Amino acid sequence: MGREDKTPAEIRTTDKLKIQKILGEAGYVVEMGNSSVPTVVCKRREDMSKDLAAIRKILKEQRYEGSFGVRAPRKTDEMITSEETDNSEVMDEMIPAAG
Incomplete structure (x- = not known):
């Protein structure tokens, strides 16, 4: 019982931002909506579960x-x-080739 239990009211914004960063580093697209809840956007609906x-x-x-x-x-x-x-392709076309 050395671990402190946190109630939902005690979860701080810094904890949420830390989780957002960790999930982003794991390769997930994470957004913080208006409710300030970290939300992972799956690439395909079939991958959600x-x-x-x-x-x-x-x-x-x-x-x-x-x-x-x-x-x-x-x-x-x-x-x-x-x-x-589309924008990245335009940028690639605008950059002159070195050489």
């Missing part, structure tokens, strides 16, 4: 007991991703 198990394992290892979310990608997420890809 598999990702959820892996995320729970990471959170358990970090002793994080606060709220978190997992969601499927939205159509707007796909638009943003494709726009970023």
Whole structure:
């Protein structure tokens, strides 16, 4: 019983930001919504249950007991991703080749 139990009200923003960083380093896309809950955006809807198990394992290892979310990608997420890809292709075309 050496571990302190935290109630949800005692979970600090720094704990949530730490978890956001750890999940990001693990390869997940993490966002903090208006509710300040770290939410993992899965790459595909089919991966949600598999990702959820892996995320729970990471959170358990970090002793994080606060709220978190997992969601499927939205159509707007796909638009943003494709726009970023289009912009990076434009940037590649604008950079002159060395040599």
